[in-house]
Amino acid sequence: MFEAMVVGVSAGGLHALSGILSCLPLNYPIAILIVQHRHRDSDHFLDEYLNKLSAVRVKEAEPGEAILPAHVYIAPAGYHLLVERDKTLSLSIDPPVNFSIPSIDVLFQSAASCYKNHLIGLILTGASSDGSQGLKTIKEYGGYAIVQAPQTAEVDVMPKAAIELVDVDKIIPLEALGQFLIQDLLNSTVVNGGETDE
Amino acid sequence: MLAMKPEDMQEFEIHQLLEAIYFRYGYDFRDYSKASLERRILHRVQQSDLNSISEMVPRVMHETAFFELFLRDMSVTVTEMFRDPKVFKKLRQEVFIQLKTYSRVNIWHAGCATGEEVYSMAIMLKEEGLLERTRIYATDYNNHSLDIAKKGIYPAEKMQSYTESYLAAGGKASFADYYQAKFGSAKMAESLKEHITFANHNLMKDQAFAEMHLIVCRNVLIYFNPKLQDKVLALFKESLIARGFLLLGDKETIDFSEVKTSFETFSKKERIFRRKMYV
Structure with missing residues (x-):
């Protein structure tokens, strides 16, 4: 069974995230962690806006916070978001990775070594190649890799880069993503390492 | 199923490395947040062309210069004037x-x-x-x-953005009064x-x-x-x-x-x- 999903998104993210998060039910059993590239001085608009239109709780990630199901944690602007092995969140101001802070690779790679085959990685719209390496790491740890179908992305650079580098499990159009996350994924019609437990 | 998975081995290797550093130099990184630490250590493994974190152990134990390098890695953060x-x-x-x-x-x-x-x-x-x-x-x-x-x-090319931050922080004079620019650098x-x-x-x-x-x-x-x-x-x-x-x-x-x-x-x-x- 999957415990967490990490999401990487850049340009065009607001629309994509709104569509996906608003589909999830209040008791969604998976924790979601998101890196959305944005300006360092961004305020709380993103998490407050997404929280309003979602049944699940959407909030800015705080250091030391325990990761809970049915919660969505957004990386604060200007900080890398990482997952500790005890399933708590941490932040850093280490140098940018792929010119980005927060960086998708940083989140994905730390989450992969924590959740291993209980993790889903999702790459959405964006004009960057950040996240591809991280998605690859998730696969190496036995996790599940999903990419938004490039033709449904506002900017297709990021999904294309991920598909190019990684042997992804699923490529899904934006409009079908929400449904996939609440049905296919939870009904374990998805076959991966997640079902053969350690 | 007794074999340790590679990823768990990595956790163990980090533990060993931090113990070695504490034993040898008295620097205690054992209570650092591990996720960032792990990234930095892996970066060093890559930069120094090593095959694993374990290979760092004898190097830090016996080469002071390598330990200095490690210390530098540990303190690389991004700082700037009038941040926020x-x-x-x-x-x-x-x-x-x-x-x-x-x-x-x-x-x-x-x-x-x-x-x-x-x-x-x-x-x-x-x-x-x-x-x-x-x-x-x-x-x-x-x-x-x-x-x-x-x-x-500090690099002179940063002074432009520092000047903006200085003003946003309520600076009352001219930021240029506080440094001397010479050969591409600014001396406070x-x-x-x-x-x-x-x-x-x-x-x-x-x-x-x-x-x-x-x-x-x-x-x-x-x-x-x-x-x-x-x-x-x-x-x-x-x-x-x-x-x-x-x-x-x-x-x-x-x-x-x-x-x-x-x-x-x-x-x-x-x-x-x-x-x-x-x-």
């Missing part, structure tokens, strides 16, 4: 008024890295007529960073440096050394686990005078620490806390 100008503005407008009631003022920048924030503070103190009575203690455990901080020489003015004492201090193990009116420690605690955070915050509490101020990073708080009851929140948004009178 609003915070500096708040200090200037509301905290400095309080500091003016003292005839001598001690300020401690704990984890000052390459010193940009220290000079920012000195500039503001000068403009508010406080610098002459102030001693700034700027400390870090990393000598390489401290050397840069002491020299106070001696009149600022005179009031700053740079020194090696390790928050992981060293003690309090003076009574402080204001302690600045931004984006350091995020790298520590709760246990080490508690320890460091207790050290700050001990170092502060009654009614002294503590400034933390944007995302840092004392809310979950043992010293919580000894402080009141002075400014929630800017993360400024104030030591209570009798606790």
